[in-house]
Amino acid sequence: MSQTLQETFSRLWTLDRDVLAIAWLSLRVSLTAVGIGLLLGVPLGALIAVARFPGRNALVGLLNTFMGLPPVIVGLILYLALSRSGPLGALGLLFTPTAMVAAQAVLATPLVAALTRQVIADADAHLGEQLRSLRLSAPRRAGVLIYDARFSLFTAALAAFGRAISEIGAVLVVGGNIDGHTRTMTTAISLETQKGDLSLALALGAVLMGLVLAVNAAAALLRGHAVKAYG
Amino acid sequence: MDVLRRSFLTLSLLAALDASSPLRAEPASIVVASTTSTEQSGLFKHILPLFKQKTGIEVKVVALGTGQALDAARRGDADVVLVHDRPAEDKFVAEGFAKGRQDVMYNDFVLIGPKDDPAGIRGKGVDEAFRKIAASKAPFVSRGDRSGTHSAELRSWKEAGVDLTAVRGDWYRDVGQGMGPALNTASSLGAYILADRGTWLSFKNRGDLTILVEGGKRLFNPYGVMLVNPDKHPSVKVKEGQAFIEWLVSPEGQKAIADYKINGEPLFFPSAKKG
Amino acid sequence: MSAAPAIHLENVSLTLGGRPILDRLGLDVAAAGITALIGPNGAGKSVTLRVIDGLLQPDSGIVRLAPGRRAFVFQRPALVRASAAANVALGLIPLNLSRRARTERIEAALARVGLSDRAGDAATRFSGGEQQRLALARAWAMRPDLLLLDEPTASLDPSATETIESLIVEMARAGTAVLLVSHNLGQVARLANETIVLAGGRAVERGPTRSVLFSPRTAEARAYLTGELPWTSFAAAS
Numbered sequence: 001m002s003q004t005l006q007e008t009f010s011r012l013w014t015l016d017r018d019v020l021a022i023a024w025l026s027l028r029v030s031l032t033a034v035g036i037g038l039l040l041g042v043p044l045g046a047l048i049a050v051a052r053f054p055g056r057n058a059l060v061g062l063l064n065t066f067m068g069l070p071p072v073i074v075g076l077i078l079y080l081a082l083s084r085s086g087p088l089g090a091l092g093l094l095f096t097p098t099a100m101v102a103a104q105a106v107l108a109t110p111l112v113a114a115l116t117r118q119v120i121a122d123a124d125a126h127l128g129e130q131l132r133s134l135r136l137s138a139p140r141r142a143g144v145l146i147y148d149a150r151f152s153l154f155t156a157a158l159a160a161f162g163r164a165i166s167e168i169g170a171v172l173v174v175g176g177n178i179d180g181h182t183r184t185m186t187t188a189i190s191l192e193t194q195k196g197d198l199s200l201a202l203a204l205g206a207v208l209m210g211l212v213l214a215v216n217a218a219a220a221l222l223r224g225h226a227v228k229a230y231g
Numbered sequence: 232m233d234v235l236r237r238s239f240l241t242l243s244l245l246a247a248l249d250a251s252s253p254l255r256a257e258p259a260s261i262v263v264a265s266t267t268s269t270e271q272s273g274l275f276k277h278i279l280p281l282f283k284q285k286t287g288i289e290v291k292v293v294a295l296g297t298g299q300a301l302d303a304a305r306r307g308d309a310d311v312v313l314v315h316d317r318p319a320e321d322k323f324v325a326e327g328f329a330k331g332r333q334d335v336m337y338n339d340f341v342l343i344g345p346k347d348d349p350a351g352i353r354g355k356g357v358d359e360a361f362r363k364i365a366a367s368k369a370p371f372v373s374r375g376d377r378s379g380t381h382s383a384e385l386r387s388w389k390e391a392g393v394d395l396t397a398v399r400g401d402w403y404r405d406v407g408q409g410m411g412p413a414l415n416t417a418s419s420l421g422a423y424i425l426a427d428r429g430t431w432l433s434f435k436n437r438g439d440l441t442i443l444v445e446g447g448k449r450l451f452n453p454y455g456v457m458l459v460n461p462d463k464h465p466s467v468k469v470k471e472g473q474a475f476i477e478w479l480v481s482p483e484g485q486k487a488i489a490d491y492k493i494n495g496e497p498l499f500f501p502s503a504k505k506g
Numbered sequence: 507m508s509a510a511p512a513i514h515l516e517n518v519s520l521t522l523g524g525r526p527i528l529d530r531l532g533l534d535v536a537a538a539g540i541t542a543l544i545g546p547n548g549a550g551k552s553v554t555l556r557v558i559d560g561l562l563q564p565d566s567g568i569v570r571l572a573p574g575r576r577a578f579v580f581q582r583p584a585l586v587r588a589s590a591a592a593n594v595a596l597g598l599i600p601l602n603l604s605r606r607a608r609t610e611r612i613e614a615a616l617a618r619v620g621l622s623d624r625a626g627d628a629a630t631r632f633s634g635g636e637q638q639r640l641a642l643a644r645a646w647a648m649r650p651d652l653l654l655l656d657e658p659t660a661s662l663d664p665s666a667t668e669t670i671e672s673l674i675v676e677m678a679r680a681g682t683a684v685l686l687v688s689h690n691l692g693q694v695a696r697l698a699n700e701t702i703v704l705a706g707g708r709a710v711e712r713g714p715t716r717s718v719l720f721s722p723r724t725a726e727a728r729a730y731l732t733g734e735l736p737w738t739s740f741a742a743a744s
Contacts, residue, residue: 084307130584135600148586176293194411196436230587231630
């Protein structure tokens with residue numbers, strides 16, 4: 001164990017450009033997926049929070065179910081859809097970074113929507129009456145509340161990023177873990193573990209943690225500034 | 232609303248980031264469905280740069296068990312398959328998913344176990360070794376994943392006259408995973424396991440395990456390569472796929488395979504028919 | 507009253523969480539001037555404002571409003587984490603003004619409440635008094651026909667209160683009908699032409715402010731005023 005750890009540290013210094021490329025791909029795929037998740041999930045969650053419509057409870061239930069969906073199931077469904085024999089096969093997206101983005105976006109969106117719903121419901125408790133008194137439509141109220149709660153929504157974005165960058169099931173199945181093309185930090189760690197190269201796997205794990213830490217720190221910094229300005 | 236405009240901007244930026252890869256003029260590339268043993272042995276990392284240098288074609292390897300690799304190819308998700316389960320390969324060709332199969336290389340399977348060898352199989356014949364393991368009920372790890380290695384293991388029990396369904400018990404651990412994870416499990420359990428020599432040689436977490444039986448011809452592990460039939464899947468990149476296969480079986484490709492060694496030991500032996 | 511009332515409620519009842527809040531409430535609010543709505547805690551004053559604004563639907567009864575725009579200023583100003591100008595702009599969204607007209611109105615409103623130089627500052631960082639001035643500026647910019655005020659100066663210092671009161675008077679003079687809920691009877695005496703006393707979800711008394719405050723006719727109004735007024739002897743004497 002201690003020998004493995006010692007090796008891990010020495011190998012951290014010798015990680016090569018391949019690792020940088022893998023880390024960059026992981027970051028790119030997960031950030032894009034979170035971006036899409038925010039674009040879809042924030043308005044969806046906010047609308048569910050402010051509007052009353054038939055089927056709303058069913059939608060909330062569906063979101064919560066999707067939030068708990070194992071990544072490998074999402075990956076499998078998307079794999080069957082994107083396979084050449086599947087309905088979207090003609091797009092030729094299987095085993096590409098785009099497919100991985102799609103899979104992680106499917107994972108991120110319900111999480112973002114569910115967390116947004118909570119945040120916006122809180123903001124609505126404070127501002128909702130005033131906004132309704134101003135005769136703003138539900139989408140407009142959702143928009144204003146999103147703006148008002150934008151710093152709290154950072155948390156939703158970070159949670160989605162955490163889920164995306166750390167999952168392996170979906171990217172492995174739809175990405176194929178192709179060296180130099182769709183290999184991410186998590187699939188690389190898994191591969192090195194399978195090869196029995198535990199110290200390299202741990203070194204890669206340390207890099208992944210560093211990535212997540214860096215993104216979280218950047219977000220905390222940004223949020224701190226914003227909170228200072230707006231309270 | 233200001234917020235919508237701003238988030239839209241951010242997102243288009245992100246999308247542009249992502250789009251930068253598919254939109255970039257990519258070199259010609261093919262998808263090869265292959266096995267975990269070839270991927271994890273490091274062979275592809277050695278030979279693919281040579282092929283790319285010569286032809287400019289990028290080879291994307293998706294490593295699966297042999298059974299899964301053939302299924303992926305059946306769905307049209309690969310251009311070329313490189314696997315090691317002769318009966319399954321012949322079936323693939325018979326079904327019309329490939330027009331033919333070519334020998335590429337071989338290595339062999341080895342029976343691995345703990346150094347203290349509780350079943351006493353060291354140096355024994357292959358059949359006797361399998362019989363002794365079953366009789367002593369010493370822990371044995373099976374891939375259990377429809378891979379070429381899994382098929383070879385099941386064939387070995389049969390040829391040794393062991394009725395696996397009758398003697399199966401706690402000692403027989405079916406892990407349902409690739410070669411590496413199965414070796415990791417065997418290493419931590421001190422169990423016996425059938426492994427391909429290539430993965431074994433590149434495997435680092437051996438613990439107490441060592442090679443106990445080398446079967447030679449009896450545990451022969453041949454790899455075959457096939458181009459997926461474009462009549463079944465028009466998306467197959469025939470020209471590039473064919474170029475890869477031809478290079479693999481050419482003297483140049485065969486030499487590249489033979490040159491891949493770990494600690495001076497070759498992992499695979501070229502076996503393409505001359506001409 | 508020559509003109510039709512700004513607000514006409516008739517037999518309005520509302521139960522919230524199993525508790526009857528409004529009990530066959532009927533009242534009229536004049537089309538001009540300032541009308542005060544007073545009464546003990548729990549009398550249903552805030553709920554009445556919300557029913558009038560349409561934020562709450564009564565279980566039964568008639569709510570009739572003169573056509574026109576309404577603005578509502580709450581006891582706790584509800585401001586968005588954005589600039590002061592953006593918060594004023596929020597009230598103008600449904601008006602579909604031209605960009606220029608909107609900017610002019612925002613600037614005029616901020617100038618009126620003395621916040622011109624802070625147009626770009628974060629509204630949520632303002633002091634309590636500044637926030638309420640801003641909320642009133644938002645209502646002012648909308649040029650409402652009816653202004654609903656729910657204890658707008660409840661937690662403000664005297665100077666902020668003075669600014670708010672002068673603004674209310676100015677809007678009333680410009681033709682806005684004002685309905686003011688307040689516990690500050692001095693404020694009611696200063697501002698309101700008419701006063702309505704609410705008790706137990708019903709309007710128990712309505713009349714010119716002076717006569718309601720100083721010579722209430724009903725026992726409920728007297729009981730409330732006796733508790734609230736410092737010059738108890740006046741009420742007791744009548």
